[in-house]
Amino acid sequence: xxxxxxHHGDLKNALxxxxxxxxxxxxxxxxxxxxxxxRAGVSHSAPYAHFLDKQSLIAAISTxxxxxxxxxxxxxxxxxxxxxxxxxxxxxxxxxxxxxxxSDTFKIMFxxxxxxxxxxxxxxxxxxxTFKLVMEVVQxxxxxxxxxxxxxxxxxxxxxxxxxxxxxxxxxxxxxxxLLEKKNIESIVSFAVEQMINS
Amino acid sequence: xxxxxxHHGDLKNALxxxxxxxxxxxxxxxxxxxxxxxRAGVSHSAPYAHFLDKQSLIAAISTxxxxxxxxxxxxxxxxxxxxxxxxxxxxxxxxxxxxxxxSDTFKIMFxxxxxxxxxxxxxxxxxxxTFKLVMEVVQxxxxxxxxxxxxxxxxxxxxxxxxxxxxxxxxxxxxxxxLLEKKNIESIVSFAVEQMINS
DNA sequence: ACCTGAACACCGTTCAAGT
DNA sequence: ACCTGAACACCGTTCAAGT
Numbered sequence: 001x002x003x004x005x006x007h008h009g010d011l012k013n014a015l016x017x018x019x020x021x022x023x024x025x026x027x028x029x030x031x032x033x034x035x036x037x038x039r040a041g042v043s044h045s046a047p048y049a050h051f052l053d054k055q056s057l058i059a060a061i062s063t064x065x066x067x068x069x070x071x072x073x074x075x076x077x078x079x080x081x082x083x084x085x086x087x088x089x090x091x092x093x094x095x096x097x098x099x100x101x102x103s104d105t106f107k108i109m110f111x112x113x114x115x116x117x118x119x120x121x122x123x124x125x126x127x128x129x130t131f132k133l134v135m136e137v138v139q140x141x142x143x144x145x146x147x148x149x150x151x152x153x154x155x156x157x158x159x160x161x162x163x164x165x166x167x168x169x170x171x172x173x174x175x176x177x178x179l180l181e182k183k184n185i186e187s188i189v190s191f192a193v194e195q196m197i198n199s
Numbered sequence: 200x201x202x203x204x205x206h207h208g209d210l211k212n213a214l215x216x217x218x219x220x221x222x223x224x225x226x227x228x229x230x231x232x233x234x235x236x237x238r239a240g241v242s243h244s245a246p247y248a249h250f251l252d253k254q255s256l257i258a259a260i261s262t263x264x265x266x267x268x269x270x271x272x273x274x275x276x277x278x279x280x281x282x283x284x285x286x287x288x289x290x291x292x293x294x295x296x297x298x299x300x301x302s303d304t305f306k307i308m309f310x311x312x313x314x315x316x317x318x319x320x321x322x323x324x325x326x327x328x329t330f331k332l333v334m335e336v337v338q339x340x341x342x343x344x345x346x347x348x349x350x351x352x353x354x355x356x357x358x359x360x361x362x363x364x365x366x367x368x369x370x371x372x373x374x375x376x377x378l379l380e381k382k383n384i385e386s387i388v389s390f391a392v393e394q395m396i397n398s
Numbered sequence: 399a400c401c402t403g404a405a406c407a408c409c410g411t412t413c414a415a416g417t
Numbered sequence: 418a419c420c421t422g423a424a425c426a427c428c429g430t431t432c433a434a435g436t
Contacts, residue, residue: 011400028311032428043402045430050400054429110371111310112227117372131375148394153378157365158391165364166356172309173316176330179352192357195347195395210419231409242421244411249419253410 012050012060014040019061023104028113033057058113059120065105066126072098073133084140085197088147091137092163092193096186099167107171110164134160146197162192211249211259213239218260222303227312232256257312258319264304265325271297272332283339284396287346290336291362291392295385298366306370309363333359345396361391 018039022031033054034044051057076094080086099106108114117123135156141147147155169175170185179188217238221230232253233243250256275293279285298305307313316322334355340346346354368374369384378387 027314029314033430034428044428045403045432046401048430107311110367110373111312112306112371113310115226115228127373128375131373150390151378151381153375154382154387154390157368157374157378157387158361158394161364161368161391162357162361163364164368165360165362168309168367169356169360169363172311174309174326174330175356176327176352179350179356182350183353188353188356191349191353192360195357232411233409241419243409244413244422245420247411 011040011042011046015047015050015057016060016064019057020064020105023061023108024102027104028108028111031058031108055115056120058108059117059123061105062109062114063120063123063126065102065109066123066130068102068105069095069098069109070126070130070133073130077133077137084137084144085146087137088141088159088197089190089193091134092159092189093186095163096167096189099171100185103171106167110168131156131160141197148198159193159196162196163189166192210239210241210245214246214249214256215259215263218256219263219304222260222307223301226303227307227310230257230307254314255319257307258316258322260304261308261313262319262322262325264301264308265322265329267301267304268294268297268308269325269329269332272329276332276336283336283343284345286336287340287358287396288389288392290333291358291388292385294362295366295388298370299384302370305366309367330355330359340396347397358392358395361395362388365391 015036018036019031022035022039033047036057037044037047040046047057051060072094073091076090077087080090114120114123117127135152138147138156138159139152142149142152142155147159166175166189167185170188175185175188183191214235217235218230221234221238232246235256236243236246239245246256250259271293272290275289276286279289313319313322316326334351337346337355337358338351341348341351341354346358365374365388366384369387374384374387382390
């Protein structure tokens with residue numbers, strides 16, 4: 001438990017944590033390096049000992065978000081190793097839950113605020129690892145005849161895009177009010193995923 | 200042609216135009232009210248005569264973006280009134296083209312930078328009008344047996360989400376390199392939309 | 399090695415004043 | 418009615434200096 005004694009200690013992780021908290025409390029617009037520093041109890045220039053600039057902190061927060069997302073997906077998928085269809089459905093639901101619960105972290109991960117993702121190797125690594133996980137589920141589904149035969153990476157992008165698109169529209173308030181009166185996001189995504197599955 | 204003579208003239212539209220240009224040239228991170236004012240040739244406080252705050256300018260830019268998107272969709276759809284399947288496919292392609300061509304405007308429309316969309320009636324109006332257009336195409340497809348029978352708004356969100364999701368992932372650099380070597384975004388979206396269509 | 403404080407350029411917003 | 422200029426609080430970033 002390496003936690004409460006910065007001033008020295010691991011300020012780097014304390015800053016990431018502070019960033020996530022500010023994000024959750026004030027949203028993207030409220031996230032400033034100076035506030036993050038203050039919340040971690042250090043001077044406004046202290047973060048520069050651990051991050052090159054604000055973009056680097058955002059990259060670290062996004063990377064942390066992707067790690068959590070990956071873990072949630074894994075946890076949702078692994079119990080159903082013998083039933084790919086369930087993996088697909090449960091994985092999609094886990095994705096939705098993560099996005100709705102950590103909406104500001106999710107937004108920062110996918111909202112283009114991070115400008116040069118390729119400059120951050122650990123971000124690239126976890127995001128491609130996440131894609132591979134999706135691909136494995138898709139492939140298992142294809143082998144079981146649950147999803148159509150097609151290049152697995154193409155099918156995986158379709159599936160991920162379907163889930164991601166609905167969730168993104170939802171977070172943007174773009175799902176029509178009359179639909180939301182009858183169905184929540186989880187069930188809308190369920191419907192869309194079921195549509196992809198071979199009858 | 201009401202264009203080149205602000206100082207007086209319609210500064211409001213000049214500011215929106217300047218904003219779009221800065222966005223295209225420098226991206227979301229470079230968009231400041233002061234730069235917009237400077238580019239329009241007025242003092243940094245002049246915009247406040249026309250917009251309540253920065254959010255209002257962003258709302259205006261997003262609204263303008265939605266209007267253009269709507270027009271592109273209409274233009275892609277209207278020639279194929281008798282073949283709903285073509286409307287669906289061409290509409291999706293028009294969506295992709297708009298997003299790729301105006302990527303920063305597209306991002307600002309959907310990236311959660313605009314915080315209280317509901318406060319901007321003309322934004323709400325054009326975005327719901329756009330959704331209705333999608334719904335009409337979907338309904339025509341359903342009547343022609345091209346898309347499955349289901350509540351039209353639910354099906355419309357699935358279709359829009361599918362297209363929007365893939366495009367968003369693409370703009371975020373989240374489409375795997377190995378897939379992009381073989382297929383461009385347009386053809387990936389084509390594949391995904393074809394998957395939704397009744398065989 | 400890690401952190402502080404002063405400094406600089408830039409930003410959003412307000413307001414009194416000008417035409 | 419529309420625009421300017423000074424002012425204020427806040428921000429990202431740098432750097433010399435402290436421990």
